[in-house]
Amino acid sequence: xxxxxxxxxxxxxxxxxxxxxxxxxxxxxxxxxxxxxxxxxxxxxxxxxxxxxxxxxxxxxxxxxxxxxxxxxxxxxxxxxxxxxxxxxxxxxxxxxxxxxxxxxxxxxxxxxxxxxxxxxxxxxxxxxxxxxxxxxxxxxxxxxxxxxxxxxxxxxxxxxxxxxxxxxxxxxxxxxxxxxxxxxxxxxxxxxxxxxxxxxxxxxxxxxxxxxxxxxxxxxxxxxxxxxxxxxxxxxxxxxxxxxxxxxxxxxxxxxxxxxxxxxxxxxxxxxxxxxxxxxxxxxxxxxxxxxxxxxxxxxxxxxxxxxx
Numbered sequence: 001x002x003x004x005x006x007x008x009x010x011x012x013x014x015x016x017x018x019x020x021x022x023x024x025x026x027x028x029x030x031x032x033x034x035x036x037x038x039x040x041x042x043x044x045x046x047x048x049x050x051x052x053x054x055x056x057x058x059x060x061x062x063x064x065x066x067x068x069x070x071x072x073x074x075x076x077x078x079x080x081x082x083x084x085x086x087x088x089x090x091x092x093x094x095x096x097x098x099x100x101x102x103x104x105x106x107x108x109x110x111x112x113x114x115x116x117x118x119x120x121x122x123x124x125x126x127x128x129x130x131x132x133x134x135x136x137x138x139x140x141x142x143x144x145x146x147x148x149x150x151x152x153x154x155x156x157x158x159x160x161x162x163x164x165x166x167x168x169x170x171x172x173x174x175x176x177x178x179x180x181x182x183x184x185x186x187x188x189x190x191x192x193x194x195x196x197x198x199x200x201x202x203x204x205x206x207x208x209x210x211x212x213x214x215x216x217x218x219x220x221x222x223x224x225x226x227x228x229x230x231x232x233x234x235x236x237x238x239x240x241x242x243x244x245x246x247x248x249x250x251x252x253x254x255x256x257x258x259x260x261x262x263x264x265x266x267x268x269x270x271x272x273x274x275x276x277x278x279x280x281x282x283x284x285x286x287x288x289x290x291x292x293x294x295x296x297x298x299x300x301x302x303x304x305x306x307x308x309x310x
Contacts, residue, residue, distance in 0.1 A: 002149050003012065005139065011035060011161055011162070011163055012067070012071070012073070012162055012163070013062060013063060013065070013066075013073075013074070013162075013164070013165055013190060013241070014063070014074040014075075014077055014157065014161055014163075014164050014165075015062050015063050015074075015076055015161055015164075015165045015166065015167060016076075016077040016078070016079050016085060016150065016153065016166050017059065017076060017077070017078055017079070017167045017168070017169065018079060018080060018146075018167070018168040018169060019080050020080075021042065021043045021076060021099060021169040021171050021172060022055075022167060022168075022169045022172075022174070022195050023050075023051065023052065023055050023166050024041045024050060024051045024052065024055075024098065025045070025046035025047060025052070026042065026043055026048060026068050027043070027044065027046070027047055027048025027049070027057055027236070028042050028043055028044035028199050028302055028306065030047075031271060032190065042171045042197060042198070042199040043169075043171070043197040043198070043199070044199055044202075045197075045198075045203075045268070045269065046201065047200045047270075048268070050096070050261065051101065051103075052195070052228070052229060053228065053229065053254035053255070053256075053257035053258050053261075053269075053273060054228065054229030054232075054233070054250045054251070054253045054254030054257060055229050055272075056102050056104070056105035056169075056253070057105050057109075057229070057249055057250045057253035057254075057255075058232055058233055058244050059076055059167070059227045060102065060105040060106045060109050060116060060120065061109070061160050061186065061233070061242055061246040061249065061250060062165055062231070062236060062241060063075075063076065063106075063116065063120060064106075064116030064117070064240065065242055065243065065246060066121070067077075067116070069114065072117050072119070072120070072159070073116050073117055073120050073198075074162070075120065075121065075122060075123040076120075076121060076122045076127065077101055077122075077127040077128075077129070077153050078092065078095075078122060078128040078129065078236070079129055079146040079149050079150060079166075079168075079177065080126065080128070080129070080146075080154075082246050083095075091128075092122060092128050093124055093126050093293040094124055096124075096141060097124045098104065098122075098266075099121060099124060101123035102120075102121040102122055103119075103120065103122075105253070106118060106119070106120035109236045109249075113195070113245075113249075114140060116217055116267075120138035123204070123247045124243050126156065127153065127156070128177055128249055129149035129152060129153060139199075141172065142172035142173035142176075142177075143170060143174070143176025143177040143179075143180060144177075144180065145177075146177035147176075147177050147181055150164075150177070150181055152190070159188070159219075159223050162188070162306075163189065163190040163271055164181075164188055164189055164190065165189075165190050165191050165192070165193070165197075165236075165241065166178050166181070166189065166192040166193070167192075167193045167194075168190075168192070168193075168194050168195070169194060169195040169196075169197050169234070169235065170194050170195065170196050170197055170225070171197050174194060175194060175223075178192045178194075178218060178221075179218050179219075182218040182219040182220070182221045183219060186218075186219040186220050187220075189219065190221075190239070190241060191222040191224060191236070191239050191241060192221060192222070192223050192224070193219065193224050193225075193226060193232045193235065194223070194224070194225050194226070195226060195227075196210055196212045196226065196227050196230075197210075198210055198212070202268065203268070206268065207228055207268070207271050207272065209236075209268075211226060212225040212226070212227065212300070212310060213225050214310070215235070215310070216267055217306050222239055224236075224239070226265060226276070227255075227272045227275075227276060228251055228254060228272050228273050228276045229254055230248075230251050230254050230273055230276040230277050230280055231276035231279065231280075232251060233247045233250035233251070234247060234276065234279060234280040234283055235278070237280075238283065239284070244284055244287070247280060247284070251277050251280060254273050254277075255273065255277075256274060258270055296299070301308075
């Protein structure tokens, strides 16, 4: 059954995220005059280091949804290909802006809605799992390394009570990681969400936006593709992992972030958010017409790849 149908305390969600091109843009920077390996990813639509609009709200909402007021949400876990040998340069710390932004989103959610915990965020000592230089050189090993890190993460939790949501992108072997996980422990996964990125074709796609791969199942686990975190939140809502209010808060957070980044409304980044906002409003309207109101569909994740709009 979906989270909304469970008794408090039966299951908790832990969100696992990649960093580069998932939380923030790599900028598509490459070595050796742009023909060498990418430094973290391939996305060139956002400048290097820019956070994707709505990403922190999405993480805070997913982690906190359905929990009773007295239960702490599990910390955000990070499955990254960043080399542990370079942790002196790349390690996430409490002072890292990315870490602070997750906690800021959690504090605002708690203070305005009484949801979650003001202490929630990334546990830099225990739930950040790194890769190695080996995977940076042999890129095809990244999926395996992230899968190995997932297995290490599982040992920290009560496996009978914890389900996971993986958030990654289509450029750093995150799909490979997800398929490895579901091949072994599909029952541990609630859903997987992948940010659709490209090095060049996003500009060619124009106002219509990049074509997303078809949503599918991986050994029964929903695999959902999105261009913005508005789209991710809409699909999480359809999977019973968020409610309507949470979806609307992610939409608001994404629009606020675009304004704070001073991105012109004629920019394709705004076009992406507007398009996926319109799709979300259509879904919400359809639920209201059916008398479902703010309640996500009952029964949990869809059992067919057609259960979610593109």
